[in-house]
Amino acid sequence: MGLFDSFRAVLGISAESDATTKADPEDLFGMSTAYLTMEADLRFDSADEAALCFSSVDSTDFADTVDAVEDILTAGSEETGTEFSRHTDGHGYNWVVLADDDPEDLVTSVHFAADEFIERGYGSRLLAALFGFERDGDRAYWIYSFRRGAYYPFAPQGTSSRNQSLEFKLESVLDGELEIEDDESYWYPLWPSTRNGHPWE
Amino acid sequence: MNWKPDWGLRGRMALTMFLLFALYIVFAGVLFAYFQSLAVMAGFMGVFLFAQFFFSDKIALYSMGASVVDEDDGPQARKLHAMVGRLSQQADLPKPKVAIADTRVPNAFATGRSQKSSAVCVTTGLMDTLDDDELEGVIAHELAHVKNRDVMVMTIASFLSSIAFLIVRWGWFFGGDDNRQNAPVIVAIIASLVVWIISYLLIRALSRYREYAADRGAAVITGRPSALASALLKISGRMDNVPKRDMRDSSEMNAFFIIPIKSDFIGRLFSTHPSTENRVERLRDMEREMETV
Numbered sequence: 001m002g003l004f005d006s007f008r009a010v011l012g013i014s015a016e017s018d019a020t021t022k023a024d025p026e027d028l029f030g031m032s033t034a035y036l037t038m039e040a041d042l043r044f045d046s047a048d049e050a051a052l053c054f055s056s057v058d059s060t061d062f063a064d065t066v067d068a069v070e071d072i073l074t075a076g077s078e079e080t081g082t083e084f085s086r087h088t089d090g091h092g093y094n095w096v097v098l099a100d101d102d103p104e105d106l107v108t109s110v111h112f113a114a115d116e117f118i119e120r121g122y123g124s125r126l127l128a129a130l131f132g133f134e135r136d137g138d139r140a141y142w143i144y145s146f147r148r149g150a151y152y153p154f155a156p157q158g159t160s161s162r163n164q165s166l167e168f169k170l171e172s173v174l175d176g177e178l179e180i181e182d183d184e185s186y187w188y189p190l191w192p193s194t195r196n197g198h199p200w201e
Numbered sequence: 202m203n204w205k206p207d208w209g210l211r212g213r214m215a216l217t218m219f220l221l222f223a224l225y226i227v228f229a230g231v232l233f234a235y236f237q238s239l240a241v242m243a244g245f246m247g248v249f250l251f252a253q254f255f256f257s258d259k260i261a262l263y264s265m266g267a268s269v270v271d272e273d274d275g276p277q278a279r280k281l282h283a284m285v286g287r288l289s290q291q292a293d294l295p296k297p298k299v300a301i302a303d304t305r306v307p308n309a310f311a312t313g314r315s316q317k318s319s320a321v322c323v324t325t326g327l328m329d330t331l332d333d334d335e336l337e338g339v340i341a342h343e344l345a346h347v348k349n350r351d352v353m354v355m356t357i358a359s360f361l362s363s364i365a366f367l368i369v370r371w372g373w374f375f376g377g378d379d380n381r382q383n384a385p386v387i388v389a390i391i392a393s394l395v396v397w398i399i400s401y402l403l404i405r406a407l408s409r410y411r412e413y414a415a416d417r418g419a420a421v422i423t424g425r426p427s428a429l430a431s432a433l434l435k436i437s438g439r440m441d442n443v444p445k446r447d448m449r450d451s452s453e454m455n456a457f458f459i460i461p462i463k464s465d466f467i468g469r470l471f472s473t474h475p476s477t478e479n480r481v482e483r484l485r486d487m488e489r490e491m492e493t494v
Binding site: 009010011012013014015016018019020021055056057058059060061062091092093121125127128145147148160183185186188189190191 | 203204206210211214215218271272273279280283284286287289290291292293294295296317333337344345346348349350351353354410411414415417418419421422423424425426427428491492
């Protein structure tokens with residue numbers, strides 16, 4: 001904790017200012033090559049789905065923003081064939097789910113959607129982008145935190161425990177290629193609500 | 202979405218802390234200059250208070266009869282974990298522990314001396330009373346307390362005040378027979394009393410300002426000022442309906458006060474939380490700002 005952080009905490013404004021920190025999408029694109037490494041070195045295939053997760057704001061302007069994001073994705077789907085859907089899950093997370101068998105298109109679509117939120121001043125509401133992988137029934141995800149500008153691995157086992165050895169392996173192999181969150185207390189789990197389901201289902 | 206910073210609130214908070222700090226400097230100076238033996242005693246008390254701070258999270262959870270729960274401990278625990286996880290993500294905070302206290306009183310609190318050792322506790326009464334959006338508002342308010350390090354700030358702020366209080370209470374037993382002393386112990390006790398009274402009022406003011414700050418934090422985290430506002434109205438309505446004190450007790454007590462303790466200037470000066478109307482009014486301002494800017 002730096003001096004500036006302590007100062008903000010003393011004035012009681014840490015909560016307010018950190019909840020509105022701008023999104024950091026810089027290192028999102030690392031995922032394009034990570035898909036190749038995941039397949040070549042670890043034999044993890046793309047699950048052909050990715051998702052963007054955000055918290056809403058109870059304002060008309062934000063609703064307009066979500067509509068604009070949908071428009072952009074609709075326009076994009078005509079070009080790349082990336083299908084998308086939007087919903088709110090039982091835990092109150094808002095999702096934009098993308099499906100495409102070309103990982104490159106998934107990364108691009110996530111980036112387009114995220115960019116629109118950022119352009120309209122709602123970058124701070126972006127929580128995470130998830131990219132799904134599978135190997136012989138094992139599920140694994142790379143989760144990009146827009147708040148922290150870094151990736152972390154997430155390998156759920158069932159609906160409330162994580163496969164830590166697999167996460168360790170993913171972290172070790174992809175370290176250097178992806179910007180990885182080094183403070184593990186920020187590796188928030190996003191539990192799927194059914195066994196073998198995706199977190200966004 | 203960015204709201205205008207509340208400079209008035211920040212200014213008042215900084216001024217309160219400055220006054221408290223100045224008061225403490227003078228108090229500590231007087232203790233060390235004239236009452237060395239009392240200062241040594243104060244040092245021992247300091248160690249005790251530090252230990253209390255160190256175990257504060259366990260003490261708070263224990264005294265509320267709360268227990269820390271995992272994701273697997275039933276649907277309520279699962280829902281809370283998901284909610285706390287998502288809101289901490291938005292607040293950029295490591296996910297705190299989650300605890301549930303089994304009582305009908307709708308309440309919530311956060312403990313922990315650091316962000317990593319913190320816990321958020323809600324009562325079953327709170328979960329029964331509020332809907333999901335409102336519960337989110339309350340949890341975000343507690344996370345804002347964690348984020349602003351309020352346990353730490355309030356512990357440090359009340360540290361010398363507690364010592365002053367202990368000197369008022371026990372000063373007679375100590376330092377009486379020390380002949381190097383150049384002032385009678387009664388002076389120390391009176392000085393401590395004055396320090397204690399002034400610092401008590403300042404600490405209460407500081408506590409109210411930090412509640413406002415946490416309300417703002419909650420509004421920003423949830424992106425929905427109205428959620429916390431309606432939760433506050435619901436809880437305070439419920440609280441007023443459930444009398445907490447025996448009727449005979451309160452009427453007897455009130456007989457001794459010139460102004461009854463409820464809803465007046467003196468009452469407000471002594472309370473740790475601002476009134477619900479004032480809190481809701483400020484949240485309403487944020488709601489308005491969100492739609493018009």
